[in-house]
Amino acid sequence: MKFSCEKALLQAAISTTSRAVSPKSSIPALEGILLEAGSDLRLTGYNLETGIRTIVPADIREEGTLVLGARLFGEIVRKLPDDIVTFQSENYMVNIKCGMSEFNILGTDPEEFPELPTVEYQNSLILPQSRLKAMISQTLFAVSDNESRPIHTGSLFEVDSEGLTIVSVDGYRLALRHESIDKKEGAETFSFVVPGAALSEVEKICSDVDEPASVTQGARHVMFKVGDTMLVSRRLEGEFLAYRQAIPRNNTIHVEGDTRALLSSIDRVSLIISDKLKSPLRCVFDSNLLKISTKTAIGDAYDECPLSGDGGGLEIGFNNKYLMDALKAAPADKVRLELTTGVSPCVILPTEGEENFLYMVLPVRLKAGE
Amino acid sequence: MKFSCEKALLQAAISTTSRAVSPKSSIPALEGILLEAGSDLRLTGYNLETGIRTIVPADIREEGTLVLGARLFGEIVRKLPDDIVTFQSENYMVNIKCGMSEFNILGTDPEEFPELPTVEYQNSLILPQSRLKAMISQTLFAVSDNESRPIHTGSLFEVDSEGLTIVSVDGYRLALRHESIDKKEGAETFSFVVPGAALSEVEKICSDVDEPASVTQGARHVMFKVGDTMLVSRRLEGEFLAYRQAIPRNNTIHVEGDTRALLSSIDRVSLIISDKLKSPLRCVFDSNLLKISTKTAIGDAYDECPLSGDGGGLEIGFNNKYLMDALKAAPADKVRLELTTGVSPCVILPTEGEENFLYMVLPVRLKAGE
Numbered sequence: 193m194k195f196s197c198e199k200a201l202l203q204a205a206i207s208t209t210s211r212a213v214s215p216k217s218s219i220p221a222l223e224g225i226l227l228e229a230g231s232d233l234r235l236t237g238y239n240l241e242t243g244i245r246t247i248v249p250a251d252i253r254e255e256g257t258l259v260l261g262a263r264l265f266g267e268i269v270r271k272l273p274d275d276i277v278t279f280q281s282e283n284y285m286v287n288i289k290c291g292m293s294e295f296n297i298l299g300t301d302p303e304e305f306p307e308l309p310t311v312e313y314q315n316s317l318i319l320p321q322s323r324l325k326a327m328i329s330q331t332l333f334a335v336s337d338n339e340s341r342p343i344h345t346g347s348l349f350e351v352d353s354e355g356l357t358i359v360s361v362d363g364y365r366l367a368l369r370h371e372s373i374d375k376k377e378g379a380e381t382f383s384f385v386v387p388g389a390a391l392s393e394v395e396k397i398c399s400d401v402d403e404p405a406s407v408t409q410g411a412r413h414v415m416f417k418v419g420d421t422m423l424v425s426r427r428l429e430g431e432f433l434a435y436r437q438a439i440p441r442n443n444t445i446h447v448e449g450d451t452r453a454l455l456s457s458i459d460r461v462s463l464i465i466s467d468k469l470k471s472p473l474r475c476v477f478d479s480n481l482l483k484i485s486t487k488t489a490i491g492d493a494y495d496e497c498p499l500s501g502d503g504g505g506l507e508i509g510f511n512n513k514y515l516m517d518a519l520k521a522a523p524a525d526k527v528r529l530e531l532t533t534g535v536s537p538c539v540i541l542p543t544e545g546e547e548n549f550l551y552m553v554l555p556v557r558l559k560a561g562e
Numbered sequence: 563m564k565f566s567c568e569k570a571l572l573q574a575a576i577s578t579t580s581r582a583v584s585p586k587s588s589i590p591a592l593e594g595i596l597l598e599a600g601s602d603l604r605l606t607g608y609n610l611e612t613g614i615r616t617i618v619p620a621d622i623r624e625e626g627t628l629v630l631g632a633r634l635f636g637e638i639v640r641k642l643p644d645d646i647v648t649f650q651s652e653n654y655m656v657n658i659k660c661g662m663s664e665f666n667i668l669g670t671d672p673e674e675f676p677e678l679p680t681v682e683y684q685n686s687l688i689l690p691q692s693r694l695k696a697m698i699s700q701t702l703f704a705v706s707d708n709e710s711r712p713i714h715t716g717s718l719f720e721v722d723s724e725g726l727t728i729v730s731v732d733g734y735r736l737a738l739r740h741e742s743i744d745k746k747e748g749a750e751t752f753s754f755v756v757p758g759a760a761l762s763e764v765e766k767i768c769s770d771v772d773e774p775a776s777v778t779q780g781a782r783h784v785m786f787k788v789g790d791t792m793l794v795s796r797r798l799e800g801e802f803l804a805y806r807q808a809i810p811r812n813n814t815i816h817v818e819g820d821t822r823a824l825l826s827s828i829d830r831v832s833l834i835i836s837d838k839l840k841s842p843l844r845c846v847f848d849s850n851l852l853k854i855s856t857k858t859a860i861g862d863a864y865d866e867c868p869l870s871g872d873g874g875g876l877e878i879g880f881n882n883k884y885l886m887d888a889l890k891a892a893p894a895d896k897v898r899l900e901l902t903t904g905v906s907p908c909v910i911l912p913t914e915g916e917e918n919f920l921y922m923v924l925p926v927r928l929k930a931g932e
Contacts, residue, residue: 264833264860267833268830268833271826271829271830271833272830273826292827292865292866292867293827293830293863293864293865294863294864294865295833295834295861295862295863295864296861296862296863297834297860297861298860298861456641456643457662457663459641460638460641460642460663461663463634463637463638463641463665464665464667490634490667490668491665491666491667491668492665492666493663493664493665493666494663494664494665495662495663495664496662497662
């Protein structure tokens, strides 16, 4: 194998594919990046769950394949001067030259690198990268980390004529984002569940630009394509929560508040709460005012946040982290909180326009003195 | 105790004094900050080695003292809105109010807080903060962490009519910085050794401004004063290395190079070296060229850096980290390297002007094949 390419482009490609490389594995090849110099130069990282492949513009003089340890390979290329990098390998020994620098390092047999699954085309959709990125990041936090219900360790992608809906749920809260898409192919409606770990990488691969990203659903896998980069993940199998039935929509109390002001108030009261000293937030929805308080062995804290609307004095308890996660994710300066009783969920929605997000947080029981 | 003050000023004072607070101590008061409301509001942190005291402008309505846990106190004040904070304590319970936020937390008995040592005035000097900060940061890295020679776990401050010289040494290398000072009081010449841990805090307290900092040497302690903040540390006792005799000054080889280019070359070759796979740098000083190479189980690396001057082909081994530390600290774009043989130290100096820095790195033995 012999090729040369620009240092900056190679560095970007290593950084992208490294995201799917196992940091520590019993199979040494899985700690590496597969380099394939053919008609183009392809770099692949694959941890058996998620695979990322990207193409680097390169001048290929001799075809070949090799696996290089991702960490060392990445560090060497990062520290090389901004110049053309030349690679030449014989057996598993690779010579890397750039400017006045030269390295000889040992690679691994590419035969030991597992093959990326192929995604048999079923259905697909196209939407701007920036939109996909935002939708993922604003729902990913509610994905469950409880492996006893594997289906909820991923997010549901639901596609219909209205667009794409992404839903995450973990038993204590629910996050939903809805947006229109540019194009849809295949079935009238389709849905699939993507593991949270893969979505976390898709989010990083997408940029804040309007260039398109495509999502292709295969029989057992799903593929995301963003520019020259492709990510493949297995789909999660099982029955996802029938979320529409789970969300109460005839709530009797509607109040509106400033997202950042709500967050600041909750954040301050939360100072008294720690992993060791847990306590729910006691929220009282008064007329145009939310009173938040809590009490632990450290002391007590009280805060107020102005709202518009009358909560009728409803008292309800919340896990501070769950409420903050939802408010942090909500892509709006103002939000509407819908409530009914002290034992029914709180639903967080936009105050106006299309209902493009919905967060639901279940209440926790308040004990006297908390 | 009852007082009110500006949130931002209080936050800055907590952040400064927290540096001298023990993160974990068997005496709970040592994990706290002492608040003393008298004619002014004083905050003190003291971990029995280093003490930091600072003054906060405050409106004091009732005098008193209290100790508050530094971590919680700091987090509460940091998250309060930008407004006037009101404190009111009764026994050890303190009520903190700011805007619509209110906290009640428990403090500790101030009687349990150890008294800061008083520094009996002997000698003192004054120099700009920015200069003191730079001198400390450019020598601190060479302080020894070997407790078997406690005197070398600090830096030597030597004051004479020429100014201030700070020297650190750890048995493998030496760092020296010299600068003029604004004012000197007391003895004609004097010297003392300040613990590295205290200097690390002094460096952070000093800003990049020309406002003066004063250093006062007491019989057993040393005091740094920077604006409204004062740091007290015990002095290290013992015999510091007679460093002037240790530095070879009649070196036969003089070469000059670009500091950043030298650093980049060494940094790249060092990629092959890790904590587990140690190997010295093999440096060959040729005519106008430094060749650097090394070899470990990972592979081998080679780099070149242009120099001006002839090294006559001298081959010498160095610990990569020690050479990089010195070059990173050197406050100059170009440096002069002085060498004599493969077993004598390398001295790093300015290429021109006053000799305001000197770094010395001892060589390491090269084995065949390294």
